[in-house]
Amino acid sequence: MSVQEYLKPEVINQIKRLDLRAKFVVKGFLQGLHASPFHGFSVEFSEHRKYTPGDDPAHIDWRVYAKTDKYYIKKFEAETNIVGMLVMDASESMGYTYQQDLTKFDYAVCLAAALAYLMLSQQDPVGLITFKDKIKASVPPRSKRTQLGNILSLLAQLKPEGPTDLGGSLVQLSAMLKTRTLVMIFSDLLEDEEKIMDAIFRLKHGGHDVIVFHILDEAEVNFPFQGLCELEDPESRQRVKVDATGFRSEYKKQISEFRESLTRRCQSNSVDFVPLDTSMPFDRALMEYLLSRRARC
Numbered sequence: 001m002s003v004q005e006y007l008k009p010e011v012i013n014q015i016k017r018l019d020l021r022a023k024f025v026v027k028g029f030l031q032g033l034h035a036s037p038f039h040g041f042s043v044e045f046s047e048h049r050k051y052t053p054g055d056d057p058a059h060i061d062w063r064v065y066a067k068t069d070k071y072y073i074k075k076f077e078a079e080t081n082i083v084g085m086l087v088m089d090a091s092e093s094m095g096y097t098y099q100q101d102l103t104k105f106d107y108a109v110c111l112a113a114a115l116a117y118l119m120l121s122q123q124d125p126v127g128l129i130t131f132k133d134k135i136k137a138s139v140p141p142r143s144k145r146t147q148l149g150n151i152l153s154l155l156a157q158l159k160p161e162g163p164t165d166l167g168g169s170l171v172q173l174s175a176m177l178k179t180r181t182l183v184m185i186f187s188d189l190l191e192d193e194e195k196i197m198d199a200i201f202r203l204k205h206g207g208h209d210v211i212v213f214h215i216l217d218e219a220e221v222n223f224p225f226q227g228l229c230e231l232e233d234p235e236s237r238q239r240v241k242v243d244a245t246g247f248r249s250e251y252k253k254q255i256s257e258f259r260e261s262l263t264r265r266c267q268s269n270s271v272d273f274v275p276l277d278t279s280m281p282f283d284r285a286l287m288e289y290l291l292s293r294r295a296r297c
Helices: 009-017 023-038 062-068 104-121 147-157 166-176 193-205 218-222 244-267 282-296
Strands: 043-050 072-078 084-089 126-131 135-142 182-187 209-216 228-232 239-243 272-277
Touching: 062 072, 084 104, 084 166, 104 126, 104 147, 104 182, 104 209, 104 282, 126 147, 126 166, 135 147, 135 166, 166 182, 166 193, 193 209, 193 244, 209 218, 209 244, 218 244, 218 272, 239 244, 244 272, 272 282
Parallel strands: 084 126, 084 182, 182 209, 209 272
Antiparallel strands: 043 072, 126 135, 228 239
């Protein structure tokens, strides 16, 4: 797909629908994720709420108390811009599709474009890192209107190929990031779970916010194959013959357990894990995530 195809009118309209008239984006998504980390140094007054035990007494509005004889807390919102970094897996396995119009890579690009659009609409800088077995190319974070085109132009030049090393690439990224960043990872995570988790937790413990979009092809989730078939690893080229009908139950069990383990470990470390497959319309999948995130904030 070319950058023009990514930016065709129907795609732009899908992205614009995710904006929800800007107010939802600011209040429900971006600020919902980041008001707390930036609270305390570059803030503006927002509104009052009733004092509850555990609140900092320093935030009590004594003028309101003098008038109402009740304790109210001043709420503040961060003015500091959020720096976003899209981290895109461009290894060969991401180029796979069984019967969907979009490969996993195409699907990831659509998600990334929507999130970049949302951030740029609020003048928050966002950049891009692409990786395979190591970081390959990048677009530094910017908040200019032309940044979406810059990001998609780089993605349009990429062909998913070669082996992947998400863990090693995230360690590289950790060393590169100099400011607190919202790191948005798009990958099929088809490598060693421990290595992936160690690298993700390194980012989190470095003070960054992390969202992992786990993108699989519909066939990788549902395993629709029948009878004796030959499966090939797209990166190692190793082949194996299996009785697909007899293997389906065990395969689906392993995929489910893999995702459940990733979800559990991410949640315990305050990392958002978003399991997706390419049969889900990307705009609906992203909207459902934003709404669920908003409900938790």
